[in-house]
Structures are given as C-alpha cells and as structure tokens.
Amino acid sequence: MKLDVNGMITNNDDAEIYRDWLGVTVTSPADILDNLPTDGSDVEIGINSGGGEVDAANEIYTALRNYPGKVITKIESSAYSxxxxxxxxxxxxxxxxxxxxxxxxxxxxxxxxxxxxxxxxNALKSTDKAIAKAYSVKTGRPVDEFLDLMDKESWIGADDALELGLVDEVMTFEKEPITNSISTVLPQKVLNRVKKLIGENKKLKNNATNSQPSEHDKLVQAKLAILNGGE
Known part of the structure; x- marks a missing residue:
C-alpha cells in the first residue's frame, strides 16, 4: 500500500478547515494512521511537503516507527521542515x-x-533537540551535528543526504528493456501493398472458376511473403 504526505502537515482538528473550506492540500495524522494496513503488510509513504506542525509530524513519525510491517519512505520532491x-x-x-x-x-x-x-x-530549544534526535537516530550521528545544521537552515540534496545517512538510497529509473519481439504495427508501405493485394484477391474471387485455383494460391503466398519481410 502507498500513502502520501502531501501539502502542509497539520493537526486532525484543523485539517477539515484547510481542506474543505480553504481548498488547501494538507496531511494530518489521521490521514496516515487511519489508513495503515491492518495486516502488517509493507507500506510506502510518498513525501511531497513543505512541512508544518511539529507535533503532527511527530505523531506520524512515531506511528510509522511502531508499525509492525516494513515502512519505506520516499522523498519524491520535497521533505522540508x-x-x-x-x-x-x-x-x-x-x-x-x-x-x-x-x-x-x-x-x-x-x-x-x-x-x-x-x-x-526554552520550549523551542527543547523542540529543536527532539527534532535533531530523529535525524540522529536515523544516521547514528551526534544530535549536536544536526542542531548546527538546523541553526544554519540547511538545504540537503540527494547525494549529501546519502552521505549524511539521512537516506538509504537514491532512486534510479530504469527504462523498459528492449526486446526482439515482433511489433504488431506494420509499416504503412506494407499495409498499402496488402490493401492492393486484397483488392486483386476480390477481383480474382469474383472471376474465379474451377480452372483458376492456382492464381488464388499465388496471391496468398504473396501476402505471406510481404508480412514476413519479403517482396
């Protein structure tokens, strides 16, 4: 199952106001917690968000950490704040x-x-330490290292995030492999030749007698030769 964290992160009570009254894309803890699989199967969380309320984000974080199945979080464009x-x-x-x-x-x-x-x-300083703890738990790096990065307001691209240990993998996108299967779409040149043969075939059928089966057979062979790449 895939769930998405899109738009602003807000609390459950305010989500309806933003979403239904103001038309703002938001994600609340209930949007994630209420839709987690009940069988403990793997879940993907797509993230495209500029951030929002820390407490709401912490609630989602804790629920996902406690979820019994495997959780894959995918930063698809932005995971800010x-x-x-x-x-x-x-x-x-x-x-x-x-x-x-x-x-x-x-x-x-x-x-x-x-x-x-x-x-x-004091409350903000305590909140900063709690946030930095999430990064430290993930990476094994000291909390103070992330407090310094937070103090500078750090924008971290894919390669730097991988080096810091904030992510495990940079996504790769592989094209579909080329196969040697025969295309079902014939070139227009071939189609035109087949149309011509069909017309000739109709004429032969209209004029066919018992003494002319060989001409029809030749026409069938010509059609097969065209479809197989012959002349």
Whole structure:
C-alpha cells in the first residue's frame, strides 16, 4: 500500500478547515494512521511537503516507527521542515535524485512579558533537540551535528543526504528493456501493398472458376511473403 504526505502537515482538528473550506492540500495524522494496513503488510509513504506542525509530524513519525510491517519512505520532491521528521520514520528511506530535504530550527509566534518569551524560547530549544534526535537516530550521528545544521537552515540534496545517512538510497529509473519481439504495427508501405493485394484477391474471387485455383494460391503466398519481410 502507498500513502502520501502531501501539502502542509497539520493537526486532525484543523485539517477539515484547510481542506474543505480553504481548498488547501494538507496531511494530518489521521490521514496516515487511519489508513495503515491492518495486516502488517509493507507500506510506502510518498513525501511531497513543505512541512508544518511539529507535533503532527511527530505523531506520524512515531506511528510509522511502531508499525509492525516494513515502512519505506520516499522523498519524491520535497521533505522540508516537519516533513523531514516523517521521512526519518522509514526502515528504508529513498530520495529522488532531484528531491531535497530542508532542516531548520522550530519557530512559533508569541506575545507577552519577558517570562512568557523565556518560556517559549526554552520550549523551542527543547523542540529543536527532539527534532535533531530523529535525524540522529536515523544516521547514528551526534544530535549536536544536526542542531548546527538546523541553526544554519540547511538545504540537503540527494547525494549529501546519502552521505549524511539521512537516506538509504537514491532512486534510479530504469527504462523498459528492449526486446526482439515482433511489433504488431506494420509499416504503412506494407499495409498499402496488402490493401492492393486484397483488392486483386476480390477481383480474382469474383472471376474465379474451377480452372483458376492456382492464381488464388499465388496471391496468398504473396501476402505471406510481404508480412514476413519479403517482396
């Protein structure tokens, strides 16, 4: 089964407002959790998202990590911000050669006195560490390494993501193999010659007598020769 993380990542309560009232493409935890296979079969998660709410992304990440079957996350174009957290949930993480991840510090809006601002600052720092932990668990690299990358707002292409260990595979796209099977479409030149022979055949049938079976046989042989590449 394939499920998609598209558009903005938001919570379950707000998803209906964005989707039905504003016409915005969103993904909520329920969109993924409620549609996971019940038999534990393998699942693919296609990711094309600019990110969104960290808590919603964390809920999806945890559910996928707990899922008993194999999870393949596929970064098809973008896994930015919170979407990059979900990408880390795959047992195998794949990325298109033209796709990117973007990781950065968490942000929010706040008002109030200095105590309120200090509390929010501490909450954001804690959130950053939690996000960096997802990257660290996937790669085996230190949390501080990803905190530094997040602090710089890092855009990471396919090859760099593979080198960092954020992905396991860069997707490859193989063309269908060429076979030596005979095409069912005949060249127009051959079709024209066959049409001519059919017309001659009709004339022969109209004028046929018991003394003319050999001419008909010759015409049949001529048709077969054309279809087999002869003259």
């Amino acid at each position: 919170a979407a990059s957290i979900i990408a880390m949930a795959g047992d195998t993480v794949q990325i298109s050669p033209v796709a990117q991840l973007m990781i950065h510090n968490a942000s929010t809006y706040v008002g109030g006195n200095h105590n309120d601002l200090d509390k929010t600052s």
